[in-house]
Amino acid sequence: MTRPRTGGMTRTRSPRTDxxxxxxxxxxxxxxxxxxxxxxxxxxxxxxxxxxxxxxxGLDLDVPAGVCFGLLGPNGAGKSTTMRMLTAQAIAxxxxxxxxxxxxxxxxxxxxxxxxxxxxxxxxxxxxxCRQTLAVxxxxxxxxxxxxxxxxxxxLQIANLSARADTVVRELSGGMRRRLLIARALIxxxxxxxxxxxxxxxxxQVRQELWTLxxxxxxxxxxxxxxxxYIEEAERLAxxxxxxxxxxxxxxxxxxxxxxAHAGREVIEVYGPPATLERLEADATxxxxxxxxxxxxLALLRAETLDGEAPEGVRRPANLEDAFVALTGQEIx
Amino acid sequence: MRSPDRRSSDGRELGVTGDRGxxxxxxxxxxxxxxxxxxxxxxxxxxxxxxLFRRYWKATxxxxxxxPVIYLLAFGLGFGRLVPSVDHQRYVQYLATGVVATAVLFSxxxxxxxxxxxxWRFQRTYxxxxxxxxxxxxxxxxxxxxxxxxxxxYGLAPLAVGLAFGLHATPGMxxxxxxxxxxxxxxAGFGVLIAAEAKTIDNFNYITSAVLTPMFLVAGTFFPxxxxxxxxxxxxxxxxxxxxxxxxxxxxLDSFSGADLGHAAVLLAFAAAMWRLAVWRLGRxxxx
Numbered sequence: 184m185t186r187p188r189t190g191g192m193t194r195t196r197s198p199r200t201d202x203x204x205x206x207x208x209x210x211x212x213x214x215x216x217x218x219x220x221x222x223x224x225x226x227x228x229x230x231x232x233x234x235x236x237x238x239x240x241g242l243d244l245d246v247p248a249g250v251c252f253g254l255l256g257p258n259g260a261g262k263s264t265t266m267r268m269l270t271a272q273a274i275a276x277x278x279x280x281x282x283x284x285x286x287x288x289x290x291x292x293x294x295x296x297x298x299x300x301x302x303x304x305x306x307x308x309x310x311x312x313c314r315q316t317l318a319v320x321x322x323x324x325x326x327x328x329x330x331x332x333x334x335x336x337x338x339l340q341i342a343n344l345s346a347r348a349d350t351v352v353r354e355l356s357g358g359m360r361r362r363l364l365i366a367r368a369l370i371x372x373x374x375x376x377x378x379x380x381x382x383x384x385x386x387x388q389v390r391q392e393l394w395t396l397x398x399x400x401x402x403x404x405x406x407x408x409x410x411x412x413y414i415e416e417a418e419r420l421a422x423x424x425x426x427x428x429x430x431x432x433x434x435x436x437x438x439x440x441x442x443x444a445h446a447g448r449e450v451i452e453v454y455g456p457p458a459t460l461e462r463l464e465a466d467a468t469x470x471x472x473x474x475x476x477x478x479x480x481l482a483l484l485r486a487e488t489l490d491g492e493a494p495e496g497v498r499r500p501a502n503l504e505d506a507f508v509a510l511t512g513q514e515i516x
Numbered sequence: 517m518r519s520p521d522r523r524s525s526d527g528r529e530l531g532v533t534g535d536r537g538x539x540x541x542x543x544x545x546x547x548x549x550x551x552x553x554x555x556x557x558x559x560x561x562x563x564x565x566x567x568l569f570r571r572y573w574k575a576t577x578x579x580x581x582x583x584p585v586i587y588l589l590a591f592g593l594g595f596g597r598l599v600p601s602v603d604h605q606r607y608v609q610y611l612a613t614g615v616v617a618t619a620v621l622f623s624x625x626x627x628x629x630x631x632x633x634x635x636w637r638f639q640r641t642y643x644x645x646x647x648x649x650x651x652x653x654x655x656x657x658x659x660x661x662x663x664x665x666x667x668x669x670y671g672l673a674p675l676a677v678g679l680a681f682g683l684h685a686t687p688g689m690x691x692x693x694x695x696x697x698x699x700x701x702x703x704a705g706f707g708v709l710i711a712a713e714a715k716t717i718d719n720f721n722y723i724t725s726a727v728l729t730p731m732f733l734v735a736g737t738f739f740p741x742x743x744x745x746x747x748x749x750x751x752x753x754x755x756x757x758x759x760x761x762x763x764x765x766x767x768x769l770d771s772f773s774g775a776d777l778g779h780a781a782v783l784l785a786f787a788a789a790m791w792r793l794a795v796w797r798l799g800r801x802x803x804x
Binding site for chain 2: 231233264267270271272273274292293295296300302304305306307308309310311315318319320322323324325367
């Protein structure tokens with residue numbers, strides 16, 4: 184499998200103008216070279232087993248500082264286990280993990296101090312108010328006493344929950360709870376944020392709101408590692424996407440690179456009765472055309488290379504989903 | 517939905533983050549030495565407990581007052597007529613000091629079991645705390661400290677109620693609080709340990725009926741252990757609650773002797789052992 188390497192500067196969309204165009208004094212320039220090029224997270228040869236099951240099977244992952252990095256994979260690919268290893272809530276059986284220069288699990292507490300975590304499963308205290316929740320975590324994240332009230336107010340504002348500050352969590356809507364979960368991860372202005380499936384189970388409108396919030400983080404220079412099984416989410420937010428399958432990274436690159444490398448430029452979708460599709464599928468296999476069943480249609484990848492020989496169908500640009508299915512063999516949302 | 521402001525209210529950049537990661541906060545954190553039991557981590561965990569306590573202190577306080585009242589009424593009025601004195605003490609004296617241990621036991625072992633299990637398995641609170649810079653050891657220690665502080669204070673309730681039943685107030689009675697704290701710390705740890713090993717919450721029924729109930733009866737709470745068969749007397753000496761009762765009684769009567777050092781030593785050893793066991797067992801379950 185090809186693996187397009189991404190360097191520290193692989194920021195294809197919305198490059199930050201402040202670093203690119205401002206007259207950079209020597210000191211600022213230095214800061215850039217040490218942090219942008221260096222990895223916020225680096226994992227090499229990481230293995231995690233649960234009894235007979237190997238959840239993570241030799242994972243190599245480098246997340247450069249300052250990017251939004253998407254970890255895309257079907258359910259059960261090992262994304263959550265990877266996330267838990269980064270907070271030392273799961274300890275790797277093999278391999279090395281460094282987070283913000285701290286070696287895990289030995290220095291995990293220092294690493295946890297500098298990063299924020301929003302888990303997949305809502306673990307908010309339902310009996311606390313938004314303000315109380317954030318105040319507790321301000322204390323846990325060692326925000327100095329005198330700055331705690333300001334930190335709480337700021338986090339409430341980021342999550343657009345200022346008006347709900349004194350509402351008990353139990354009474355919040357699903358979207359608000361998810362926003363509070365992210366605000367809790369931002370209370371100490373971390374340099375790195377882990378978001379595990381940040382929008383799972385939310386309706387499209389709420390998902391849009393969260394995307395705006397996450398995009399804002401990236402703009403502010405926070406390194407974001409986000410796991411997701413929504414293609415659209417990865418495509419919209421991530422500078423770099425790593426596709427994870429069966430506990431390994433099977434491909435990595437920008438969404439455009441991944442699409443081009445694994446699905447080509449165009450896809451032809453052929454619709455028809457099941458019998459016809461089965462015949463076409465056998466034909467495509469015999470000719471060595473890359474294809475996949477996509478709902479009621481058969482999709483032929485790299486349509487641009489098939490000139491004239493391809494059956495009639497709907498031509499459309501290839502997308503990350505085509506690449507994802509080609510890579511993992513699994514259909515997802 | 518608003519995206520994060522680049523500047524926070526005090527004018528600093530949002531997040532000393534990303535490409536300018538060498539800012540004051542980040543640098544400060546990177547160089548910070550971390551200890552095993554950090555006060556900030558303990559305080560953060562306990563702050564959560566305090567906030568929650570402010571919500572239901574009324575119910576807890578109500579039951580901690582009513583229970584000794586019932587014991588004193590039932591046993592004091594019922595038995596007190598038949599048994600004017602026990603071990604050279606008036607029965608009300610004997611009973612009120614004994615009930616301190618019962619109050620401490622139930623206000624520490626039960627939260628140790630139930631709160632731990634619920635917060636860990638149902639509410640996933642511990643998962644959230646451990647993703648923050650809090651280690652399992654700090655988490656367990658903070659929870660135990662909070663429970664035992666509460667147990668120490670509520671241990672005074674039976675004595676306060678006893679005053680209304682003719683107990684003579686002595687300054688030594690206040691020592692019931694530190695004794696209750698120490699005993700409560702041990703039993704909180706016992707509860708956490710049980711929660712760490714329990715498969716379902718129903719398992720706690722075995723512990724309450726087969727361990728806790730005999731424990732508070734065979735501790736010299738309602739009747740002296742001297743009247744028991746010798747085998748039970750020996751077992752009672754291994755019961756931390758027996759030593760708690762003995763200390764509280766001597767404190768309330770200002771009749772300390774060398775034996776009290778022994779009682780205190782047993783309670784200390786019990787608390788230390790339970791602390792380490794609770795940290796070890798729950799720590800193993802919390803981290804995969």
